[in-house]
Amino acid sequence: AQKITQTQPGMFVQEKEAVTLDCTYDTSDPSYGLFWYKQPSSGEMIFLIYQGSYDQQNATEGRYSLNFQKARKSANLVISASQLGDSAMYFCAMREGPINFGNEKLTFGTGTRLTIIP
Amino acid sequence: NAGVTQTPKFQVLKTGQSMTLQCAQDMNHEYMSWYRQDPGMGLRLIHYSVGAGITDQGEVPNGYNVSRSTTEDFPLRLLSAAPSQTSVYFCASSYSSLKGGINYGYTFGSGTRLTVV
Numbered sequence: 001a002q003k004i005t006q007t008q009p010g011m012f013v014q015e016k017e018a019v020t021l022d023c024t025y026d027t028s029d030p031s032y033g034l035f036w037y038k039q040p041s042s043g044e045m046i047f048l049i050y051q052g053s054y055d056q057q058n059a060t061e062g063r064y065s066l067n068f069q070k071a072r073k074s075a076n077l078v079i080s081a082s083q084l085g086d087s088a089m090y091f092c093a094m095r096e097g098p099i100n101f102g103n104e105k106l107t108f109g110t111g112t113r114l115t116i117i118p
Numbered sequence: 119n120a121g122v123t124q125t126p127k128f129q130v131l132k133t134g135q136s137m138t139l140q141c142a143q144d145m146n147h148e149y150m151s152w153y154r155q156d157p158g159m160g161l162r163l164i165h166y167s168v169g170a171g172i173t174d175q176g177e178v179p180n181g182y183n184v185s186r187s188t189t190e191d192f193p194l195r196l197l198s199a200a201p202s203q204t205s206v207y208f209c210a211s212s213y214s215s216l217k218g219g220i221n222y223g224y225t226f227g228s229g230t231r232l233t234v235v
Binding site for chain 1: 149151153158159160161162163166168176206208210212223224225226228229
């Protein structure tokens with residue numbers, strides 16, 4: 001079974017609209033972390049946002065927020081007021097296990113290609 | 119502040135050739151890893167290391183070797199290149215929670231695009 005599922009291979013969104021990129025995950029470990037990365041056409045991987053499984057509040061970083069629904073095992077990325085520079089590939093990733101046990105391995109989803117239309 | 123440096127950026131190999139992809143970081147990160155990125159498959163973990171002298175296999179280790187003699191360097195060796203190893207390779211590093219670091223985000227290199235013909 002896929003540990004990270006991103007069901008939207010591609011999305012087209014009008015500039016200035018809000019965007020939600022879907023991510024569902026599968027783990028039996030009560031301790032885990034969820035990450036979102038952005039990969040522009042230049043190829044580099046840019047860290048956007050992190051959510052820990054025990055965090056009480058949804059993570060936010062500027063225009064990025066993570067809609068964390070633990071019972072549904074979903075961790076959707078929300079981008080408010082989209083900009084042309086948001087056009088990129090977006091990856092959801094998960095680290096399983098407590099952070100104090102050296103569990104650093106990340107499992108990635110297949111990504112969503114977001115295109116912002118002027 | 120260089121971060122994670124990968125060399126070369128591009129490489130073309132013939133089937134059967136060997137080569138080493140270099141990865142160096144200057145952030146004193148204990149954890150380093152190698153991923154490959156293929157279309158439609160996301161990033162898959164090849165090998166990783168939680169510190170100098172310690173390495174372990176990831177999801178797709180076959181055909182690759184690694185070693186970690188220093189904290190800074192984590193080279194990836196292709197022993198006998200095959201067309202199936204055509205991919206984009208990323209090195210990533212972070213603080214290790216084993217050493218008390220909190221890993222809230224990995225730093226990635228800019229990638230190596232490898233073509234095996």
